[in-house]
Amino acid sequence: xxxxxxxxxxxxxxxxxxxxxxxxxxxxxxxxxxxxxxxxxxxxxxxxxxxxxxxxxxxxxxxxxxxxxxxxxxxxxxxxxxxxxxxxxxxxxxxxxxxxxxxxxxxxxxxxxxxxxxxxxxxxxxxxxxxxxxxxxxxxxxxxxxxxxxxxxxxxxxxxxxxxxxxxxxxxxxxxx
Numbered sequence: 001x002x003x004x005x006x007x008x009x010x011x012x013x014x015x016x017x018x019x020x021x022x023x024x025x026x027x028x029x030x031x032x033x034x035x036x037x038x039x040x041x042x043x044x045x046x047x048x049x050x051x052x053x054x055x056x057x058x059x060x061x062x063x064x065x066x067x068x069x070x071x072x073x074x075x076x077x078x079x080x081x082x083x084x085x086x087x088x089x090x091x092x093x094x095x096x097x098x099x100x101x102x103x104x105x106x107x108x109x110x111x112x113x114x115x116x117x118x119x120x121x122x123x124x125x126x127x128x129x130x131x132x133x134x135x136x137x138x139x140x141x142x143x144x145x146x147x148x149x150x151x152x153x154x155x156x157x158x159x160x161x162x163x164x165x166x167x168x169x170x171x172x173x174x175x176x177x
Contacts, residue, residue, distance in 0.1 A: 002038060004035050004039045004054070005053070005054075006053060009102055009103050014146070014151060016056055016149050017147070020057075021059050021082050021083055025124050032055060033059070033061065033080055036061050040061060043101050045101050046062060047061065047142065048062075048101065049144075059081075059082050060084065060143040062139050062140065062143050064139075074135055081143075081144075084118055085119045086117070086140065087116060087118075088113040091113075093111045094114040095109050098110045098142060102146075106153075106162070106163065107162070107165045107168055108153055108162035110156055111155060112138045114133055114137060115132075116131070116132060116141065117132075118132070
């Protein structure tokens, strides 16, 4: 369909709580998902939330086979997740560097739960229920934060671990989420 502009930090629409999505299998939902896929692919992202393209619905997509930014990360299956619910499985927290298409050129060291369960629906309304850990869990939490108006800098504990990618990682070709 089309590549949509991604809202950047500072746009008040990124701070809103998104509303529930419905109309599974509808032409409107299919068009939104295709635009999200096109946008994420064009920007080499590993995930995208509908609010990032100005659509205030609880819809995220994510997935990556292999990423040069995260060479040790396991693959994350391509997933459409609608109206998600995340449950932490324990108290284990892991710090790792994150970027975001809404904060181009920036990175931050972000604490996230290592082990989570996520539930929701796919584009046809079929239930999704997965237990995941590590990078997969990080990606899901990052994208679902967008649905609650949370950007990753809001989760950073030490602001000295936030900055421009080229300054933090000189000579490395890292991209945004």
